[in-house]
Amino acid sequence: MDLTPAARLLLERRYLLPGEAPGNLFTRVADLVGGPERSREFFSLMSDLLFLPNSPTLMNAGTAGGQLSACFVLPVEDNLKGIFRSLADMALIHKSGGGTGFSFSHIRPRGDVVSGTMGAASGPVSFMRVFDAATEAVRQGGRRRGANMGVLAASHPDIEGFVTAKQAGNLSNFNISVGIDAGFFECLAAGRDYDLINPRDGSIWKSIDPGSLWHLAATSAWASGEPGMLFFDEINRRTTTPHLGPIEATNPCGEQPLYPYESCNLGSINLARCIRKNEIDSDLLATIVRCGIDFLDAVIDVNHFPLPDIRERTLVTRKIGLGVMGFSEALIRLGIPYESSEALRLAGSLMGSIQALARERSEELGSEKGSFPAIEGSVFSGDMRNATVTTIAPTGSLHLIAGTTSGIEPVFSFAYTRTIDGQEVDIVSDLIGDLLPETAGGRDVAAHVRRHGTVEGLPLPDHTRELFRTAIEIAPEHHVRMQAAFQEHVDNAVSKTVNLPESKTPDDISCVFSLAHDLGCKGITVYRNRSRPDQVLSRGCDLCILDE
Secondary structure (H helix, E strand, C coil): CCCCHHHHHHHHHHHCCCCCCHHHHHHHHHHHHHHHHHHHHHHHHHHCCCEEECHHHHHHCCCCCCCCCCEEEECCCCCHHHHHHHHHHHHHHHHCCCEEEEECCCCCCCCCEECCCCEECCCHHHHHHHHHHHHHHCCECCCECCCEEEEEECCCCCHHHHHCCCCCCCCCCEEEEEEECHHHHHHHHHCCCEEEECCCCCCEEEEECHHHHHHHHHHHHHHHCCCEEEEHHHHHHCCCCHHHCCCCEECCCCCCEECCCCEEEEEEEEHHHHEECCEECHHHHHHHHHHHHHHHHHHHHHCCCCCHHHHHHHHHHCCEEEEEECHHHHHHHHCCCCCCHHHHHHHHHHHHHHHHHHHHHHHHHHHHHCCCHHHCCCCCCCCCCCCCCECECCCCCHHHHHCCCCCCCCCCCCEEEEEECCEEEEEECHHHHHHCCCEECCEEHHHHHHHHCCCCCCCCCHHHHHHCCCHHHCCHHHHHHHHHHHHCCCCCCECCEEEECCCCCHHHHHHHHHHHHHCCCCEEEEEECCCCCCCCCCCCCCCCCEEC
16 A cells, blocks of 8 residues: 555554554445445545545444544533533543534623522633533543534624633633624624624623624734634525524534534545546546545444434434545646646636536435435435535545645645654655755755745746745635635535734734635634744744644
8 A cells, every 4th residue: 555654653553453454444444334335446445545534434433433423513502401411422422533513602691690599600611611621531532632613603792702712722622713693794894883692581792893803803813823713604505404494513623514413424535646647537536526425425324323312413414525635736746836826726626526426426326215304495406315415624634644735725834743642753745756856056955845844945947936835825815715716616614724924914814804704615714823832833844843
């Protein structure tokens, strides 16, 4: 198998069972998901690194636990019994290898009345700290750290405290996002005050200037990378099952909006392996898409769900999320700069084809095996096996196994050091040796990239320097436009980070937020370089360590 040393180490430390070889891992997964009829086909798909399912499937298929999904959302009610039931459910999901998302928007605000005790409520952020501490105590899947998404509606009275909650280094096991509704944008555009509503009784707690909240969120994101924004007006406008009600939360990285107790299993196509004769092999891509949809749908039927409520709700919609990784590597190998109109066109064309093929295959499966039970009242008029079929995930570990670039992100650094369970591994992109000269202007190119993570500063042709731009060297506006190009053809959402130079301002981040909403993104995350003292990734092997 064509695995890098870093991929082998990651598999050994996180994925392989005792005594298991990498090839046996893929056999274990393929045998369970494909059965006698599809096992060989699914094995080839994974062992050739053309497609990989989400980490829990690789870790848990064929084991006693057998929990195969990565993405979950749990409810958080406005009472202690409900809150602590969700806390216990979260622990079980993390133990099984999944990540959890929560909307804390139904918890009454800090200082509100607590009936029966004559006390004052402590508010949603205080309960988030409890969830954070519990996550710290339960190592996800026994092999990786638990992950959460905490969402608070912009209309919640505690929203200002929530927005700044992570600046002091708290909630280290949470990503946080502000959930914004259409009313907020209407007030923002009209210059009207925006009402903050007590979820306990629907009363107006106070009214604020929405522009001030928007600026506060941008300033906090400038300082710490959080909060992100979730545009629930767009999420719910484009939901395929509007009759099931509004969605209020997502999984930890924001790419999977889900109802309470829903889960979703994801998988990603390695676009870098789909290049044949200097172009994307459309026939190969079509084969991978159809096989990937079959794989992800089959996972639902062999999955051991961590809770009966999750099984019940998941089977109602049968959501799956097929996405991509290796997009930026594919662009570089095709000679297309990431920051170009050609790259945007290719993104839309590729994802449009994947979406059409995925929907077509799900329709066929619906005709063969039955449509998802909640199809009546959905946007679909005919057969459809899955309420959603596409998602762009970050592929944090999968891209390392596949030896390619993550998700749809540009390359952050062409060289870095990663620590995997205490062992440091230097990673230098194959693109450097494959596509760049050994020397430029008498300077050792590989040594320069190893030290700095970028070709910046080397005397190379203009097109080469454009081709090898890193994420921080790409205009923020283009980051957003790339996310929007994919989002147009994705059922669920897109995980993407807009990487910003250290010199950018809160106003620049405000503009990024606004552009993302204007272009139809379902959410947005930014990160300004060096905005956190514990930044996990910087450019160059001699400058940084990535530790997860």
